[in-house]
Amino acid sequence: MAVSDTAAERAALGPPPATTGFLGWMRKNLFSTVWNTLLTILCAYLLILILPPAISWLFLDATWSEATPEQCRAANGACWAMIREKHRVILFGRYPYDEQWRPLLGMGFLITLVLVSCFRRFWRPWIGLVWAGGLVAFFLVMWGGDIPVSYRTAAVIGAVAAAAFGFTRANAGGNARSLFLWLAALFGALALVGNSILRVLDALLKELFQIEAGLGGLSAFGLGIPTGLSFVPTSLWGGLPLTLLLSIVGIIVAFPIAILLALGRRSKMPLIRMFCIGYIELIRGVPLISLLFVASFLLPLFLPRGVEINDLLRAQVAIIGFSAAYLAEVIRGGLQAIPRGQFEAADALGLSYWQKMGKIVLPQAITLVIPPIVNTFIGLFKDTSLVSIVSLADLLLATKDMAIADVNWRAFYAEGYTFAALIYFVFCFFMSQYSQYLERQFETGRRKRR
Amino acid sequence: MAAPNPALSRAPATGAWWNDRRVRAIFYQMVFLAILVGAVWLLVGNTVENLRARGLKSGFDFLPSRSGIPISDSVLDWDPDDTFGKAYLVGILNTLRVGVLGIIFATILGTFIGIARLSNNWLISRLASVYVEAVRNIPLLLQLILLYAFVTRTLPDQLDPIVIGGGFFLSKSGLMFPLLKLEAAHYAAGAVLLASFAAMVGYNYWAKRRQDATGVSPPRLLPSLGILFLPALAVFLVMGAPAEFDIATKTRFRFIGGGAVAPEFLTILTGLVIYTAAFIAEIVRSGILAVSYGQTEAASALGLTRGRTLRLVLLPQALRVIIPPTTSQYLNLVKNSSLAVAVGYPDVVAIEMITMNQTSRALEAILLIMAVYLTISLSISLAMNMYNKRIALKER
Numbered sequence: 001m002a003v004s005d006t007a008a009e010r011a012a013l014g015p016p017p018a019t020t021g022f023l024g025w026m027r028k029n030l031f032s033t034v035w036n037t038l039l040t041i042l043c044a045y046l047l048i049l050i051l052p053p054a055i056s057w058l059f060l061d062a063t064w065s066e067a068t069p070e071q072c073r074a075a076n077g078a079c080w081a082m083i084r085e086k087h088r089v090i091l092f093g094r095y096p097y098d099e100q101w102r103p104l105l106g107m108g109f110l111i112t113l114v115l116v117s118c119f120r121r122f123w124r125p126w127i128g129l130v131w132a133g134g135l136v137a138f139f140l141v142m143w144g145g146d147i148p149v150s151y152r153t154a155a156v157i158g159a160v161a162a163a164a165f166g167f168t169r170a171n172a173g174g175n176a177r178s179l180f181l182w183l184a185a186l187f188g189a190l191a192l193v194g195n196s197i198l199r200v201l202d203a204l205l206k207e208l209f210q211i212e213a214g215l216g217g218l219s220a221f222g223l224g225i226p227t228g229l230s231f232v233p234t235s236l237w238g239g240l241p242l243t244l245l246l247s248i249v250g251i252i253v254a255f256p257i258a259i260l261l262a263l264g265r266r267s268k269m270p271l272i273r274m275f276c277i278g279y280i281e282l283i284r285g286v287p288l289i290s291l292l293f294v295a296s297f298l299l300p301l302f303l304p305r306g307v308e309i310n311d312l313l314r315a316q317v318a319i320i321g322f323s324a325a326y327l328a329e330v331i332r333g334g335l336q337a338i339p340r341g342q343f344e345a346a347d348a349l350g351l352s353y354w355q356k357m358g359k360i361v362l363p364q365a366i367t368l369v370i371p372p373i374v375n376t377f378i379g380l381f382k383d384t385s386l387v388s389i390v391s392l393a394d395l396l397l398a399t400k401d402m403a404i405a406d407v408n409w410r411a412f413y414a415e416g417y418t419f420a421a422l423i424y425f426v427f428c429f430f431m432s433q434y435s436q437y438l439e440r441q442f443e444t445g446r447r448k449r450r
Numbered sequence: 451m452a453a454p455n456p457a458l459s460r461a462p463a464t465g466a467w468w469n470d471r472r473v474r475a476i477f478y479q480m481v482f483l484a485i486l487v488g489a490v491w492l493l494v495g496n497t498v499e500n501l502r503a504r505g506l507k508s509g510f511d512f513l514p515s516r517s518g519i520p521i522s523d524s525v526l527d528w529d530p531d532d533t534f535g536k537a538y539l540v541g542i543l544n545t546l547r548v549g550v551l552g553i554i555f556a557t558i559l560g561t562f563i564g565i566a567r568l569s570n571n572w573l574i575s576r577l578a579s580v581y582v583e584a585v586r587n588i589p590l591l592l593q594l595i596l597l598y599a600f601v602t603r604t605l606p607d608q609l610d611p612i613v614i615g616g617g618f619f620l621s622k623s624g625l626m627f628p629l630l631k632l633e634a635a636h637y638a639a640g641a642v643l644l645a646s647f648a649a650m651v652g653y654n655y656w657a658k659r660r661q662d663a664t665g666v667s668p669p670r671l672l673p674s675l676g677i678l679f680l681p682a683l684a685v686f687l688v689m690g691a692p693a694e695f696d697i698a699t700k701t702r703f704r705f706i707g708g709g710a711v712a713p714e715f716l717t718i719l720t721g722l723v724i725y726t727a728a729f730i731a732e733i734v735r736s737g738i739l740a741v742s743y744g745q746t747e748a749a750s751a752l753g754l755t756r757g758r759t760l761r762l763v764l765l766p767q768a769l770r771v772i773i774p775p776t777t778s779q780y781l782n783l784v785k786n787s788s789l790a791v792a793v794g795y796p797d798v799v800a801i802e803m804i805t806m807n808q809t810s811r812a813l814e815a816i817l818l819i820m821a822v823y824l825t826i827s828l829s830i831s832l833a834m835n836m837y838n839k840r841i842a843l844k845e846r
Contacts, residue, residue, distance in 0.1 A: 029570070029571065029572035029573075030571060030572055030573060032570065032571075036570070036571045039569070039571050039573075039574050040571060040573050040574070043571075043573045043574050043577060044573065047577075268475070269475050269478065269479050270479075271479040271482060271483060272478075272479060272482055275482070275486065282824070284827070285823060285824045285827035285828065286785070286819075286820045286823045286824060286827075287785035287786065287788040287799075287823055288785075289788045289789065289791065289799060290788065290799070290816060290819050290820050290823065293803075293812075293816050293819070294816055297806070297812040297816065298812060298813060298816060300500070301496070301497045301500045301501065301812070301813065302493045302496055302497055302500075303496060304496050305496075305499060305500060305503060378587075382587075382588075382589040382590070383589070385589040385591045385592060386591060386789070388591070388792075389591075389789075389791065389792055396589065396591060396592055396595070400595060413596075413599045413603065414596070414599070414600070414604075417592060417595065417596040417599070420592060421588045421592055421593075421596070424587065424588050424589055424592065425584070425587045425588055428586075428587035428588070429583065429587045432586075432587065
């Protein structure tokens with residue numbers, strides 16, 4: 001019997017399944033096979049189980065306006081009144097309440113610096129000067145008080161300025177640049193040993209010519225330039241500005257160290273190579289928390305007697321040492337991706353080792369690994385939360401021990417941690433989106449797949 | 451001719467010996483060594499002097515003395531009268547326990563989520579993405595502290611636990627689970643299982659030899675499973691198949707019987723698994739994506755079945771991409787287990803911190819901590835490097 005194709009039969013079959021529109025999309029993406037349908041139903045069931053209570057806790061039953069803990073408890077939802085009450089202590093820790101516009105402003109500086117640096121068109125040498133200025137402004141605002149100007153601070157400022165200027169003149173030809181770098185080294189040396197030199201000179205003058213020059217007093221010469229703000233010691237700094245400071249300064253200072261470590265690991269000199277491998281593997285083999293313990297318990301033992309180093313700086317040193325090892329491995333990855341021909345061409349041009357690395361190899365290698373460097377920074381940003389274990393009042397510790405520890409609001413720990421988690425999330429999420437954007441720009445993804 | 455032939459002159463074009471690269475390299479290294487030795491000398495000198503000034507002793511002689519530390523959660527039997535040395539061992543075992551279980555669970559969960567992210571089911575891939583993004587962008591320490599607060603504050607009391615079913619109870623004091631009452635039959639079945647495993651390996655070796663010799667591949671999966679499980683099952687059934695569970699039961703004041711894990715252990719394990727799984731998921735996803743679709747097409751053009759395509763073509767190539775980063779995630783998991791100190795789980799860091807407080811030997815305690823992690827890190831990376839070498843691309 002021939003297959004008949006009558007209008008009646010066609011009507012009985014019905015129209016073909018929709019492939020467009022909402023129903024078509026559902027059919028394609030949710031119910032394409034029996035297995036898929038089962039999965040969809042299972043997921044939907046789970047969502048129905050979780051979402052409605054979550055939404056009513058987070059939003060519908062939540063207390064948004066100002067309220068006492070008792071009112072919050074009665075409302076049976078999230079108590080955002082707690083955040084309303086405690087957000088300043090979470091964000092700024094123990095920083096004096098009336099002065100908290102200062103950490104807010106400082107944080108604004110840091111965030112602006114990071115945002116500005118995200119634009120590729122600003123990836124120019126002068127951004128280093130912008131950063132130096134931004135960081136100085138941050139510390140001025142945070143510390144306040146009188147800016148102590150002794151000959152030593154002057155020497156340090158001179159060294160930093162000369163180095164910065166030397167680097168911005170990178171394209172101006174070798175001589176000008178190396179002049180500035182030598183100047184920077186000279187100022188740095190003066191800052192380190194100038195005191196002793198002055199004291200020795202003073203003693204010599206007294207011994208040989210019986211002259212009371214008083215040069216020893218010169219080293220203690222100090223002048224305070226008032227900022228008009230009250231002095232706030234680092235022990236009172238806390239919250240988000242501290243987290244940002246630790247991670248940003250951590251990565252900036254670690255960067256040159258990491259470059260040296262990465263170069264050293266590929267050096268032909270066995271002693272230097274062994275040292276770099278040893279350092280990198282040692283640091284990567286132990287958890288950050290043990291390095292923070294070293295910094296807070298052992299560093300005071302390692303230093304000469306009488307030298308005090310504050311808690312913030314100790315933790316910062318540990319974070320720098322830690323991130324330098326990880327960054328060094330990232331940069332080494334970049335160095336390995338540079339073809340041999342580049343090295344050989346630089347050698348053929350008669351460039352010295354530092355010219356070859358500084359002008360030919362490193363610029364290419366570092367550009368190649370910018371996305372993983374951003375990822376390292378995200379990891380570092382999250383890892384700074386570990387300083388709370390050595391009692392530094394970062395965002396996490398401010399939330400845990402200052403906001404949630406309040407007897408009245410103890411019950412609302414979930415709200416406090418959710419707020420802190422949201423802050424971390426926003427920063428990390430945008431940075432990771434940025435890193436993925438850069439990766440697409442550089443098309444390293446395609447190169448990897450080959 | 452007056453001009454000297456450059457080829458005949460033995461001096462290098464650069465001239466002076468101090469321009470010789472090798473001489474310079476030796477010089478630089480000597481300077482470096484001098485600075486290094488000087489720095490170490492200074493550090494050691496300062497440390498010795500500081501220790502003397504503070505009246506502190508140093509050395510590891512405290513290890514065999516009585517510790518007096520209370521350790522709530524220990525694999526070994528623990529008594530506060532035991533020594534610091536044994537406390538150290540207990541700490542190491544606790545770290546390893548969290549590390550091993552964490553690696554197993556994180557691998558399973560991470561693989562599922564990684565595959566889920568690639569699912570063509572919109573809902574499930576979206577859910578997996580949300581999970582990965584949320585977990586990866588929040589510090590682990592914050593997650594652990596939040597989780598611990600949830601477990602110890604919001605979960606119901608021990609006497610009124612959440613009944614999960616099957617003898618599992620969840621409460622403020624941790625998770626209770628049923629324990630199988632072990633009898634002779636279980637031990638016998640276990641022994642037979644070990645023997646059958648050897649037999650299965652032998653069968654597969656024979657099958658491989660046969661395939662190489664004749665080109666015909668004997669069936670592998672079903673016979674293997676049969677050889678592995680049937681004898682043990684038979685022994686178990688013959689011996690009466692005892693399957694009695696020791697289930698926690700409620701008395702007036704507490705639950706007795708069954709197995710239990712402490713809330714601290716539950717927190718650190720769950721936290722580590724949730725966190726690491728998100729990273730493993732991303733690795734698995736990228737590993738699967740790294741194998742191009744052409745490989746699947748080529749395999750089916752050769753007439754391989756879907757299962758064999760997966761087993762012989764796709765998996766080996768994906769694993770090559772997946773294994774190195776997964777290794778570093780395992781290392782991270784073990785290192786992150788040191789955050790147990792924040793939730794009060796007695797891992798090696800927590801125990802050595804207590805040791806440090808009681809003996810004031812900061813240097814020794816921190817060295818002991820670092821030694822454990824360095825050993826674990828180096829062994830994991832050694833083992834993984836060996837495995838990696840075996841599966842790496844054999845290039846000519």
